[in-house]
Amino acid sequence: xxxxxxxxxxxxxxxxxxxxxxxxxxxxxxxxxxxxxxxxxxxxxxxxxxxxxxxxxxxxxxxxxxxxxxxxxxxxxxxxxxxxxxxxxxxxxxxxxxxxxxxxxxxxxxxxxxxxxxxxxxxxxxxxxxxxxxxxxxxxxxxxxxxxxxxxxxxxxxxxxxxxxxxxxxxxxxxxxxxxxxxxxxxxxxxxxxxxxxxxxxxxxxxxxxxxxxxxxxxxxxxxxxxxxxxxxxxxxxxxxxxxxxx
Amino acid sequence: xxxxxxxxxxxxxxxxxxxxxxxxxxxxxxxxxxxxxxxxxxxxxxxxxxxxxxxxxxxxxxxxxxxxxxxxxxxxxxxxxxxxxxxxxxxxxxxxxxxxxxxxxxxxxxxxxxxxxxxxxxxxxxxxxxxxxxxxxxxxxxxxxxxxxxxxxxxxxxxxxxxxxxxxxxxxxxxxxxxxxxxxxxxxxxxxxxxxxxxxxxxxxxxxxxxxxxxxxxxxxxxxxxxxxxxxxxxxxxxxxxxxxxxxxxxxxxxxxxxxxxxxxxxxxxxxxxxxxxxxxxxxxxxxxxxxxxxxxxxxxx
Numbered sequence: 001x002x003x004x005x006x007x008x009x010x011x012x013x014x015x016x017x018x019x020x021x022x023x024x025x026x027x028x029x030x031x032x033x034x035x036x037x038x039x040x041x042x043x044x045x046x047x048x049x050x051x052x053x054x055x056x057x058x059x060x061x062x063x064x065x066x067x068x069x070x071x072x073x074x075x076x077x078x079x080x081x082x083x084x085x086x087x088x089x090x091x092x093x094x095x096x097x098x099x100x101x102x103x104x105x106x107x108x109x110x111x112x113x114x115x116x117x118x119x120x121x122x123x124x125x126x127x128x129x130x131x132x133x134x135x136x137x138x139x140x141x142x143x144x145x146x147x148x149x150x151x152x153x154x155x156x157x158x159x160x161x162x163x164x165x166x167x168x169x170x171x172x173x174x175x176x177x178x179x180x181x182x183x184x185x186x187x188x189x190x191x192x193x194x195x196x197x198x199x200x201x202x203x204x205x206x207x208x209x210x211x212x213x214x215x216x217x218x219x220x221x222x223x224x225x226x227x228x229x230x231x232x233x234x235x236x237x238x239x240x241x242x243x244x245x246x247x
Numbered sequence: 248x249x250x251x252x253x254x255x256x257x258x259x260x261x262x263x264x265x266x267x268x269x270x271x272x273x274x275x276x277x278x279x280x281x282x283x284x285x286x287x288x289x290x291x292x293x294x295x296x297x298x299x300x301x302x303x304x305x306x307x308x309x310x311x312x313x314x315x316x317x318x319x320x321x322x323x324x325x326x327x328x329x330x331x332x333x334x335x336x337x338x339x340x341x342x343x344x345x346x347x348x349x350x351x352x353x354x355x356x357x358x359x360x361x362x363x364x365x366x367x368x369x370x371x372x373x374x375x376x377x378x379x380x381x382x383x384x385x386x387x388x389x390x391x392x393x394x395x396x397x398x399x400x401x402x403x404x405x406x407x408x409x410x411x412x413x414x415x416x417x418x419x420x421x422x423x424x425x426x427x428x429x430x431x432x433x434x435x436x437x438x439x440x441x442x443x444x445x446x447x448x449x450x451x452x453x454x455x456x457x458x459x460x461x462x463x464x465x466x467x468x469x470x471x472x473x474x475x476x477x478x479x480x481x482x483x484x485x486x487x488x489x490x491x492x493x494x495x496x497x498x499x500x501x502x503x504x505x506x507x508x509x510x511x512x513x514x515x516x517x518x519x520x521x522x523x524x525x526x527x528x529x530x531x532x533x534x535x536x537x538x539x540x541x542x543x544x545x546x547x548x549x
Contacts, residue, residue, distance in 0.1 A: 137268060138268060141264050141267045141268045145260075145261075152256075159248045159253060160250055187439070188439065194260070198267070
């Protein structure tokens with residue numbers, strides 16, 4: 001019954017295939033993080049819940065995005081940004097939760113949430129409200145620069161600024177290494193998004209990469225970034241909980 | 248990632264945005280921006296070789312200056328005899344200098360560390376040249392006295408150097424990591440930086456690409472190392488005092504450069520501006536890189 005109402009995915013439709021793969025992977029990761037909450041110390045439960053929420057929210061969106069893409073053949077920009085606007089601030093929450101014990105304040109949390117929301121809202125305006133024609137490039141670049149300001153702020157905070165300093169202060173090698181691993185995700189993993197943005201019509205790299213194929217890269221990067229992010233948090237939580245037990 | 252790498256990424260984003268808006272950046276604007284940055288950071292980073300070398304050294308000032316200017320004169324003479332070999336020597340010398348400045352602060356204790364320095368620099372320069380081969384070849388061919396430099400783009404020499412040096416440098420980093428001579432963090436940062444340089448050299452024109460590397464990842468880095476070394480040697484050193492130390496030889500270099508431009512305009516000297524620039528930079532680089540090797544030996548010894 002279920003198979004009869006599903007749109008078939010053509011073997012060469014890599015966009016739909018990666019949407020499907022992304023959905024399955026994130027759904028599985030979500031269950032894993034949720035179940036593993038029981039294996040960690042109380043103070044790490046919230047971090048794992050947030051990890052489960054990130055992949056869970058993404059799984060739901062990927063389910064819709066796959067259907068949307070199969071039905072229309074278009075890139076599901078709207079659903080993608082709805083997904084990002086919910087999950088990316090949550091990824092920033094992870095930084096706060098990890099460094100909370102070293103003295104991270106709510107102010108840091110809100111600054112990171114604001115920066116990530118700013119980055120995504122500007123990116124969405126740049127991508128979804130592009131007027132096309134002669135004005136396409138200036139619109140795309142203006143909103144691209146504004147969006148990048150948010151990204152660079154997060155990058156600075158996690159690599160050099162407050163989060164990096166708090167991790168250093170935490171006296172825990174696991175947290176230091178964990179925060180550094182998450183910072184690598186922001187630097188390398190998140191770099192795919194501005195590159196993807198530049199590949200759309202009017203963008204600088206539009207002649208290098210077909211805007212349609214960027215969905216494949218987004219899907220792969222999203223899965224690696226979100227699940228990888230969660231796995232790093234999980235590793236820290238397990239390691240710190242075991243230390244707690246040993247003491 | 249350190250602050251300089253962060254600044255480098257920010258500048259790359261900004262230049263990419265300008266390229267998107269304007270479609271291109273004119274050669275004049277590229278040269279203008281590059282010259283300003285090189286004057287502010289590039290020339291000063293080699294302007295205190297005397298202080299760095301003579302600190303904790305038995306050599307007298309007179310002997311140092313004599314050797315310094317003698318090496319410059321000798322190199323000028325070499326340029327006079329064989330421009331092509333001088334140019335190739337310049338490329339390899341610069342390669343070693345860049346590699347040394349990139350990797351010296353890790354204090355890698357292995358016998359072939361100097362070979363790794365050279366290979367890192369060869370990877371850098373061959374990548375820059377290979378991705379911008381057409382642009383550079385046209386540039387060299389646009390003047391009679393530099394046209395024979397484009398020989399480096401023939402016979403697949405550049406391709407060989409590009410693939411082999413990049414392969415060897417990644418292999419060397421892996422070796423250092425496996426043998427715990429560098430940390431995972433250093434390994435990841437170095438690998439990331441190599442990839443970043445490849446992207447930069449691939450997407451930007453040669454002048455912008457080289458300026459970005461030379462100013463942000465080399466000159467400013469060296470200036471910071473010099474400042475931090477001198478801070479321990481000179482009591483009460485601050486930014487103003489440091490700038491005062493850098494000023495004399497920076498201004499002297501600029502003075503000689505302007506004088507030459509004026510003389511060449513008045514007397515119509517038979518040398519292209521491009522060749523003059525290459526010769527000037529190379530003869531300054533030779534004693535500078537020797538001084539810096541001594542400087543890195545000192546800071547690593549500490």
